[in-house]
Amino acid sequence: GENVEQHPSTLSVQEGDSAVIKCTYSDSASNYFPWYKQELGKGPQLIIDIRSNVGEKKDQRIAVTLNKTAKHFSLHITETQPEDSAVYFCAAYTGFQKLVFGTGTRLLVSP
Amino acid sequence: DTEVTQTPKHLVMGMTNKKSLKCEQHMGHRAMYWYKQKAKKPPELMFVYSYEKLSINESVPSRFSPECPNSSLLNLHLHALQPEDSALYLCASSPGQGAREQYFGPGTRLTVT
Numbered sequence: 001g002e003n004v005e006q007h008p009s010t011l012s013v014q015e016g017d018s019a020v021i022k023c024t025y026s027d028s029a030s031n032y033f034p035w036y037k038q039e040l041g042k043g044p045q046l047i048i049d050i051r052s053n054v055g056e057k058k059d060q061r062i063a064v065t066l067n068k069t070a071k072h073f074s075l076h077i078t079e080t081q082p083e084d085s086a087v088y089f090c091a092a093y094t095g096f097q098k099l100v101f102g103t104g105t106r107l108l109v110s111p
Numbered sequence: 112d113t114e115v116t117q118t119p120k121h122l123v124m125g126m127t128n129k130k131s132l133k134c135e136q137h138m139g140h141r142a143m144y145w146y147k148q149k150a151k152k153p154p155e156l157m158f159v160y161s162y163e164k165l166s167i168n169e170s171v172p173s174r175f176s177p178e179c180p181n182s183s184l185l186n187l188h189l190h191a192l193q194p195e196d197s198a199l200y201l202c203a204s205s206p207g208q209g210a211r212e213q214y215f216g217p218g219t220r221l222t223v224t
Contacts, residue, residue, distance in 0.1 A: 032211040043115075043201050043215035044154065089153050093211045097142060097167060101153035 002027040002094040006102030014110055019080050021105045023090035024072040030100075032093035033073045035064060038104075039086045048075070080109045114138075115216035117202050123222045126192060132219045134185040134202030140214075141207030143185040145177060148199040148218070160185060161207060192223045 003026040013019050025033075031052040036044035050057045050064045050073065057064050061080075066073040077084055090102040115136045124130050134143065142161045146154035159167035160179040174196075176188040185202055199220055203213040 034212060036215070041220075043117075043217045046212060046214060049212060097144075097159050097161065097205075098156060099211075099213060104151070104153055 002030055002092055002100040004090060004092050004100050004102040006090050006105060008105060009103065010106045010108070012108045012110065013080050015080060015082060017080055017109075019077045019084070019107055019109075021075045021088055021090070021107070022072060023074070023092075023102050024070075025092040025100075026071065027092070027094060028068075028071065030092040030094055033064070033066060034091050034093075034099070035062075035075050036089045036091065037086045038089065044089060077107075080107075082109050082111055085109045115202055115204050115214055117200075117216040117219050119219060120217070121220045121222075123224060124189065124192065125224055126194075128192075129188070129190045131189065132187040132200055132202075132221075134187075134216055135183055136204040136214075136216075137183055138204065138214075139182075139206075140204035141182060142205040143179060144203040144205070144213065145175075145185070145187050146201040146203065146215075148201055154201055154215075158187075189221075192221075194223050197221055197223045 006023045034049035037047045038044045048064050050066050061078050063076045088105045091099040118133045144159050145157040148154045156169050157171045158177045163179045174191050178186040199218040201218045202216040205213045
């Protein structure tokens with residue numbers, strides 16, 4: 001079955017810096033890759049996603065890139081702000097209505 | 112509006128109690144999901160309903176019983192739970208018809224004493 005690895009597990013940056021979180025997947029049939037942000041005490045929030053026929057997608061300060069050949073995708077956050085502090089999960093859609101999640105990255109943005 | 116609501120927000124129950132969790136969405140989505148999330152872990156899929164029919168049961172113990180009374184509502188009935196069942200229970204919905212994106216509710220924090 002699909003396996004998604006996510007790195008790093010924790011990431012500390014200064015406000016205004018960029019942050020990059022990387023995920024790799026194992027099943028070449030996976031074709032949809034969402035990113036979720038989960039703040040303390042809340043449910044995961046879908047912040048951006050990318051499909052396998054696209055290499056990059058941007059939404060204001062966040063962007064996602066996908067390299068199908070290498071089977072990895074990354075989340076890029078520019079000009080980080082304290083409110084970006086949260087746990088971020090990547091996921092891969094395996095078909096059959098299932099998402100396989102990465103293990104999560106705790107991002108801390110210090111003022 | 113991509114809102115999924117869940118009630119209650121918190122629930123404490125004893126091992127002999129019966130309780131229910133409720134999830135609601137009014138986005139016209141046709142797939143709904145239950146996930147369990149332990150601290151510092153990703154969500155784990157429990158059940159999937161597609162067009163009000165149970166399509167996936169991830170070998171969940173029978174003390175968890177899902178129900179989908181209509182396309183907007185999803186329940187999770189709990190009975191004879193164990194302390195290790197304490198977790199955040201998340202509901203999600205998806206448009207269905209091949210759409211992949213899932214939208215999560217805020218979750219119910221369950222504590223089993």
